[in-house]
Amino acid sequence: MIRTEALARTFTRGGTTVEAVRGLDLQVARGELVALLGPNGAGKSTTLRMLTTLLAPTSGRASVAGHDVVADPRAVRRRTGYVGQGNGAGHHQRGRDELVGQARVHGLGRAEARRRADELVAALDLGAVVDRRVGTLSGGQRRRLDVALGLVGAPDVLFLDEPSTGLDPHNRAALQEHVRALRSRRDTTVVLTTHYLDEADALAERVVVVDHGRVIADDTPARLKAELAGDRLVLRLGDADAAARAAGRLRAAGAGEVEADGAQVRARLADAPALVPRLLHDLEAAGAPVASVEVSRPTLDDVFLRLTGRSLREGGAGTPTSHEEAAA
């Protein structure tokens, strides 16, 4: 449904050149839900803007729903919905008119357009505000209207650029529910960017991590966590001497990032819950009994830290760097 080959985009500003996307190869099958993750400035929005024909690639190729984004942008736009980082709706329009208009642009008949608009108004809790002028809505209400505008055309492919930013937990959950329903009912292909790693984990069956304009990992959240991060293990022993011995055992068992700090040892270990009973037994037998143990499963943020050396949580997440054009 989506295919890119060596897709690239550079920007030149004030004599400096920024390689925002450098040789991106990506394939997304029909009905897949893929989350693009990456630190600020990784090239996620630039990628989405090329795939939605808002921005021309500098080199490489991309096709969406079988149409080349450069050769046939109109066909791509007809098949896609896009929710950018900025506001798509016009200030003086009423929300409902914008919704129905957008559905009509996508080729829906009048009755079907109204029905789709009503469905989204209910799903995204817009009933109380959708007949007001867009300029009078709060930030979160506008964001929900933007999301509805991206969904209303019943597109085959949906691109969502940080759809949840600015939404409260209730509306985030409603949005996730709606995206799931779209997929199961219509087999919609969805590519989203998000700074909420729990959202990527809960929603996406595939996570593509982008850094410096390139794909650096591409797998299911479960496999990324198991293979790249491992479980986090904290052991508390009787004293520093016992902790040093425990650290040695952990290294011998293949644990990574082993650190002894006083009577405590921290480490990363694949499949810790299965290995810990044996480890405790061995340490007890070696005269270094463990007083307490803590095992935490890895998160996508651990994966991210491992891959990029940065935490997505610490990276000023949620600050949009560019203002997007109107929803396509």
Ligand SMILES: Nc1ncnc2c1ncn2[C@@H]1O[C@H](COP(=O)(O)OP(=O)(O)OP(=O)(O)O)[C@@H](O)[C@H]1O
């Ligand atoms: N119109 C533009 N002119 C110049 N530079 C740009 C332009 N748009 C994006 N860039 C630069 O390209 C790089 C990639 O930006 P992009 O917005 O694609 O990143 P992102 O991964 O979406 O980041 P964020 O998570 O902050 O939204 C950044 O260095 C950005 O400053």
